[in-house]
Amino acid sequence: MNNKTLGVGIIGCGNISWAYLTLAKKFNHIEVKAVADMNMAAAEERAKEFGVKAQTVKELLKNDDIQIVVNLTVPAVHYKVSKQILDAGKHVYSEKPLTLSYKDALALQKYAAKKKLRVGSAPDTFLGASHQQARKAIDDGVIGKVVSGTCHFMGPGMEMWHPNPDFFFNPGGGPVLDMGPYYITNLVNLIGPVKRVSALAGTGRKTRTISNGPRNGEVLKVKVPTTYHALLEFANGASITLGLSWDVWAHKHQNMELYGQTGAMFVPDPNFFGGDVILATQGNLPEAMKAWDHPFGVKNWGMKNSQTDVIWANYRGAGLADMADAIIKKRHARCDVSLVAHVVEVMTAIMEAGKSRKVLTLKSTCKRPIPLGPDEARALMK
């Protein structure tokens, strides 16, 4: 076993940083050394909570103990901050979306290759037990070749739970860039790259009222479409409907249904690592597959600071640990920029098609990420 560990720095100490700092301790090959934020008070709070150093962004980028920097800033500055990290000679692991344009994703990919550095990005939920079990079943031909499917992520919005939801409703926000990464990345994991897309888009409400935290009651202008119905044609010939909306109070659609030549599969929410994979093979009623013994399916997560009510499997950071392992072993990382840049192109093409109402052919393609079976997942954990 290779016990080498890479030093990790985090830029962006907002909402999701708590999960990263908590879960990073569970993984091999990574150790968080310092955190930074343009709001020094936010960095100091996280540093104190987790016993790491608080630094300015400049100091963190010069810190010789750090080889990988995790970019947890807001999407509008993801490209700028990731470019700064590469400029400083460090590997980047970004939260989603990697960038807001395919051009920027490609620029990061090329710049990193020139500097012999890695760029990786969330989501890593497709490495979860359920999605990997679904992947294995598809690869084993359990439902035959996937020919079509439907995916839905629909809810009333983000202003209900996020204390600073501005970025969701500004350019760079919207449900495609926010939730699309989970669905599209998992579809690529399951059936391969996308070839063409089309979409219709709309905005359900012109304003949103924050209904949580210190800014409760503040009204925000909605500057992006909040409902998309997209059609995706995959390189394997499959056609998939993808509905992403923050204008829906209730619905009864499954997160992800895949229809194969000899059966159907219901895949759980790709925003999570766990959940039941349900199979209906030719002539049989749908039935949950027996969950396999995969470490990224074990429930370990409840509400913040709660030691009880452990209701989810949450292994955010698995993609980061896999990238560290890949750097050490000089192998391809599962959340590598080649996959992520393709997903950025799919998302931005959906948004473009939402405006133009055209069917767009993509320029990029990618390989499916290599599967992460139970033993390989176990090896990433302490």
Ligand SMILES: NC(=O)c1ccc[n+]([C@@H]2O[C@H](COP(=O)([O-])OP(=O)(O)OC[C@H]3O[C@@H](n4cnc5c(N)ncnc54)[C@H](O)[C@@H]3O)[C@@H](O)[C@H]2O)c1
């Ligand atoms: N909140 C979640 O549950 C969640 C889940 C999954 C992914 N994400 C993704 O994680 C990212 C961060 O989300 P969040 O909810 O933590 O946002 P947030 O607004 O709570 O935190 C972002 C932090 O980044 C800092 N920041 C912004 N620009 C900066 C810059 N140029 N330099 C240094 N610091 C800067 C801000 O001061 C803030 O503290 C987003 O890309 C989001 O899509 C969030």
